[in-house]
Amino acid sequence: MKPLLSAKNIRVSKRTNGDLVKIVDGVNLTIGSGETIGLVGETGAGKTVTAFAVLGILQPIGEAKPLWKVEGEVLFKGRDLMKLSKEEIRKIRGTQISLITQNPIASLHPLDMIGYQTGETLEEYKKAESEKIMKLVIEHLGKVEIADAKERSRDFRHQFSGGEGQRILLAMALIRNPSLLVADEPTSSLDVTVQRQILELLKAMKRHFGLSMLLITHNLGVVAEMADRVYVMYAGEIVEHSDVNAIFHKPLHPFTRGLLVAIPRIDRDFFAFEGISGEPPSPPYQISGCKFHPRCKYAQSVCSQKVPELTEIEPKHFVACLRGDAIRSLKKS
Secondary structure, X not given: OOOOEEEEEEXXXXXXXXXXXXXXXXXXXXXOOOOEEEEEOOOOOOHHHHHHHHHOOOOOOOOOXXXXXXXXXXXXXXXXXXXXOHHHHHHHEOOOEEEEOOOHHHHOOOOOOHHHHHOHHHHHHOOOOHHHHHHHHHHHHHHOXXXXXXXXXXXOHHHOOXXXXXXXXXHHHHOOOOOEEEEEOOOOOOOHHHHHHXXXXXHHHHXXXXXXXXXXXXXXXXXXXXXXXXEEEEOOEEEXXXXXXXXXXXXXXXXXXXXXXXXXXXXXXXXXXXXXXXXXXXXXXXOOOOOOHHHOOOOOHHXXXXXXXXXXXXXXXXXXXXXXXXXXXXXXX
């Protein structure tokens, strides 16, 4: 069975002071129909840039000196999105692939009513009558549990909480009935109670609309609950990927192991709680060998000299680590 979306060898560079600085280096990922994929990593790892490259948001079409350079192949329903024109990609983005961004309230226009913003894609693509558009808008605002949807559709963004803003973005994303939803840190700016409500809502909408989902987050608890498969990203590269059970119960990359032991757990001694030493690197990544080796407690001299390749160490479990076989024999924590 072919995946709904297949991204191959995605490379993204950004022009800084006249030079192109590589941010994402050779990312490969697939998303199956009805599948939820977790893309996990520290802040600045390149998760959002990868998603934007897949969506064509960074494509430097028509620019003499583009800010972004994007390379690779993104097959969506058999079409390479990288080869489409600006108008062709716009017809897919927001209709077949939708995005929920971070900071929901800031993502909404301050001077337009919420109802207008929610139905804007219908107005552009369907040329539908305003009454039909408003009916769909109220219906979708109701589906994402905005109370008094008809009345509140006339409100502005400052009249909504962060959780309500996230629900509005979800309604905007789903109103065109897309196949794929990209959710970028959908719970990061919300309190714990509202996070739970948004996760339950995402599950319900996924079932109702038959969605596939790319879930970008640094919250491993969200990944454990929502994802079918997980890609772990570090310094612009995928360092491990497998199904969610393997990632949590038998992590094979030192970075993944470090993320997991950094989570306080009630069934583990307090003094077993650890962190990852050092600071996340920033582009340009001028690190020889494995990019994680300066922070890795398992590193040996070879790790600073040789770049590890993403290798299938166990069935459907891929790891980019020169010491993957040795780490496999260790206990998780």
